[in-house]
Amino acid sequence: AAFVAGTGVDALAVAVGSSHKMTTRDAALDEVLIAAIHRAVDVPLVLHGSSGVSDDGLRAAIAAGMTKINVATQLNKAFTGAVRDALEADPALVDQRRYLGAGRDAMAAETARLLTVISG
Structure with a gap:
C-alpha cells in the first residue's frame, strides 16, 4: 500500500508464485496473498507469468482480486x-x-x- 501511495502507479504487478516465460502450467499461486494485496491497494493487480498457471489457478487468482492476466x-x-x-x-x-x-x-x-x- 505504501509503494502504491508513494509512486502513484496505475497498476501493480506482484510476485505471488509465478514467473515470466513459464512453459509448464504448474505454478502454485498464493491466493491468500493476492486477496490481502487486493484489499490493501486501490489499483489493478497484474499477474506476470500467467502462462505457468493452470486454468483453475487463473480462475482462483481472478476471484482473489487479480485484474490483468498476461x-x-x-x-x-x-x-x-x-x-x-x-x-x-x-x-x-x-x-x-x-x-x-x-x-x-x-x-x-x-x-x-x-x-x-x-x-x-
Missing part, C-alpha cells in the same frame, strides 16, 4: 507448436503463408479458450 508465453507456445507440426508434417514446405497460418489459427484458438477461462 499469457504471452502460452500464446507463443500454441503458435510455435502449430508451426512445428506443420513443418514436420510436410518437410518440403517452404511457403511461410502455409505454416504461419497454422500458427495464427492455433494462437487464435488458444486466445479464445483463455478468454473463456478468465472471463468466467
Whole structure:
C-alpha cells in the first residue's frame, strides 16, 4: 500500500508464485496473498507469468482480486507448436503463408479458450 501511495502507479504487478516465460502450467499461486494485496491497494493487480498457471489457478487468482492476466508465453507456445507440426508434417514446405497460418489459427484458438477461462 505504501509503494502504491508513494509512486502513484496505475497498476501493480506482484510476485505471488509465478514467473515470466513459464512453459509448464504448474505454478502454485498464493491466493491468500493476492486477496490481502487486493484489499490493501486501490489499483489493478497484474499477474506476470500467467502462462505457468493452470486454468483453475487463473480462475482462483481472478476471484482473489487479480485484474490483468498476461499469457504471452502460452500464446507463443500454441503458435510455435502449430508451426512445428506443420513443418514436420510436410518437410518440403517452404511457403511461410502455409505454416504461419497454422500458427495464427492455433494462437487464435488458444486466445479464445483463455478468454473463456478468465472471463468466467
